[in-house]
């Protein structure tokens with residue numbers, strides 16, 4: 001049932017020329033920068049790629065990447081698993097200048113060096129990193145933060161409740177009675 005591994009180097013010119021669609025897996029271990037930034041890639045990435053040339057003669061690859069990562073919950077600091085899906089449209093360019101002028105619908109994929117062996121993992125990894133939200137937390141009911149209860153008021157709300165209790169008219173009446181007796 002699992003798909004074949006996607007080669008990490010591809011021939012973008014030929015693939016665009018022939019309008020090839022590819023579908024395959026990229027091993028979790030290939031996402032080195034992601035791991036270095038504290039995001040654990042816990043599944044192999046499922047990747048769909050669709051190469052082509054648009055009406056402006058721009059070579060492109062569009063597609064999606066799906067992978068599960070593990071990040072740190074910012075509330076309880078425990079690991080938290082997140083499914084990431086990144087959709088992308090990359091313009092295949094061969095110079096910084098061309099990269100600076102790609103139309104808005106694309107991110108540039110700057111292919112440098114050997115155009116027959118372009119590394120596809122790096123641009124996909126950029127998309128993956130963009131797709132991981134910052135400041136993520138478990139859903140409230142699943143969070144392990146010690147003083148966190150689903151239905152309890154936050155600290156601010158709690159002090160409001162305390163304040164109200166102090167002004168409870170019956171409590172005030174009791175105070176008054178004490179003073180009078």
Ligand SMILES: [Zn+2]
Pocket residue numbers: 073074075076077078137138142143144145
């Ligand atoms: Zn949490």
